[in-house]
Amino acid sequence: MLRAQCITAAYGDAQALFGIDFSINAGEIVALIGANGAGKSTFLKTLTGLLPVRSGELEFEGQSLRHLDAGDIVKLGIAMVPEGRRLFPSLTVEENLLMGTLSGRKGSWDLSRVFTLFPILQEKRSMPSTSLSGGQQQMVAIGRALMSNPRLLLCDEISLGLAPVVIREIYAALPAIMEEGMSLLIVEQDVQLAMQASSRVVCLQEGLVSLEGKSSELSRDQISKAYFGI
Amino acid sequence: MTEIILQGLLLGGLYALFALGQSLMFGVMRLTNTAQGDFIILGGFFAISTVAATGLSPGLGLLVLIPLAFLAGYALQRFVLNYTLGRDPLPSLVVTFGLSIIIQNFLLEVYSADPKSLEAGSIALASFSVSDITVGILPLLTFGIALLATMLLQALFSYTSLGRSFRAVSDDREAAQLMGLKPAIVYAQATGIAFMLIALAGGLQAMRTTIAPADGPLLLLFAFEAVIIGGMGSFWGTLVGALLLGLTQQIGFRLDPGWGIWFGHLMFLVVLVIRPQGLFPKTRG
Numbered sequence: 198m199l200r201a202q203c204i205t206a207a208y209g210d211a212q213a214l215f216g217i218d219f220s221i222n223a224g225e226i227v228a229l230i231g232a233n234g235a236g237k238s239t240f241l242k243t244l245t246g247l248l249p250v251r252s253g254e255l256e257f258e259g260q261s262l263r264h265l266d267a268g269d270i271v272k273l274g275i276a277m278v279p280e281g282r283r284l285f286p287s288l289t290v291e292e293n294l295l296m297g298t299l300s301g302r303k304g305s306w307d308l309s310r311v312f313t314l315f316p317i318l319q320e321k322r323s324m325p326s327t328s329l330s331g332g333q334q335q336m337v338a339i340g341r342a343l344m345s346n347p348r349l350l351l352c353d354e355i356s357l358g359l360a361p362v363v364i365r366e367i368y369a370a371l372p373a374i375m376e377e378g379m380s381l382l383i384v385e386q387d388v389q390l391a392m393q394a395s396s397r398v399v400c401l402q403e404g405l406v407s408l409e410g411k412s413s414e415l416s417r418d419q420i421s422k423a424y425f426g427i
Numbered sequence: 428m429t430e431i432i433l434q435g436l437l438l439g440g441l442y443a444l445f446a447l448g449q450s451l452m453f454g455v456m457r458l459t460n461t462a463q464g465d466f467i468i469l470g471g472f473f474a475i476s477t478v479a480a481t482g483l484s485p486g487l488g489l490l491v492l493i494p495l496a497f498l499a500g501y502a503l504q505r506f507v508l509n510y511t512l513g514r515d516p517l518p519s520l521v522v523t524f525g526l527s528i529i530i531q532n533f534l535l536e537v538y539s540a541d542p543k544s545l546e547a548g549s550i551a552l553a554s555f556s557v558s559d560i561t562v563g564i565l566p567l568l569t570f571g572i573a574l575l576a577t578m579l580l581q582a583l584f585s586y587t588s589l590g591r592s593f594r595a596v597s598d599d600r601e602a603a604q605l606m607g608l609k610p611a612i613v614y615a616q617a618t619g620i621a622f623m624l625i626a627l628a629g630g631l632q633a634m635r636t637t638i639a640p641a642d643g644p645l646l647l648l649f650a651f652e653a654v655i656i657g658g659m660g661s662f663w664g665t666l667v668g669a670l671l672l673g674l675t676q677q678i679g680f681r682l683d684p685g686w687g688i689w690f691g692h693l694m695f696l697v698v699l700v701i702r703p704q705g706l707f708p709k710t711r712g
Binding site: 245246247266267268271272276277279283284285286287288292295296297299300301341345 | 602
């Protein structure tokens, strides 16, 4: 579905990705792990078009993404739940969700299905998004991305800053999201959570892939070494 | 006293039209258009030329001009002002300041320094009386247009998909891109709408009084004061700010003919000191 070959990217003169090879298949859940500054969020930015790819190949369902901007890429079916949720403060919960429909993609995800997945959002649909708790805001961010009916959903640190019970609730919703062959790429600081939720793990270190394997087969030592480089 | 209040509010209606475009551009793009007043005067002169060239009535002439103003605003934002936007507000200030100089010199070259006005016909002098207060039809019409423009702008922002897009790019440009929005286009649409208001304001100003190429900076000042008093990015706030400005100026004019503008500036200063964020900051849906 998605194939990245020797991707490099930089913020001005500061190079952040040094040649990443990565792929994800239809219906697969892949966890992207790594220490702070390893390049996880930068990699997601290149996938969504927020940061240009300097060199390498990046293809989604056979189409090159290299010269497309973020607006074009979401129309192809790649949506992101950004780190820190990034809801629009001047929009209500429902208006935030409706922003997802701007991609113009047709599919089974609409307001009623998001409200079925997260019933609390229906109760709070007319409230400003900033008045919600952190967990509820994360639900809005996930619902907003789903409203674009993506083929590939990128989740950047969706557990960050949330209470364990809320994290469990959000991760419990993933199987319902994964219906119909959607693929999921999760960036997660909590390695244990990432391993449980995914079928495959890719670890980044200093802008390079340091480890890749099935979640069920990787040992703690392998991950520690790939994560910290020691 | 009632007459002073009424005349002040009617004057404020015109100031609201000067200021709404400024409020819109600041609300969506955080862009302060220092050429706002000059664009209003340019709109006024173009209205005069349109009416002279086509023989249309001033109202119909404005209706022809308004869609063209949208296109002009769209193109200006898309091909010039978008390149000045960023964290640093200085480039957009410098570029619009440059535009202000270009417009003033263009108007001097084409129309000369002589004041001109848009002949509005019988409506310019028409009035009616309530007890011993005389109300002009044109100022009343201008006030009604300002009220309607404020309501429509607020409704556009609150209830339409385009309004949601305006608010979203204003809140978080990068997150809006992730939704499929192209900020460059959204900004151009916002400036297009602002320029429709600018053309309307220019035409009405040229009907109300004479206009000259050097008038722009004073109109900018009125627009700017109304926006600041009301609160940056709030349309109802801008209207209230403009009405307060008109009212204060009118009171000043009554005390002494030379005091009107000065009284307005004084009130602006008082609001800045007491409530620097303005009376109704930031438009909300």
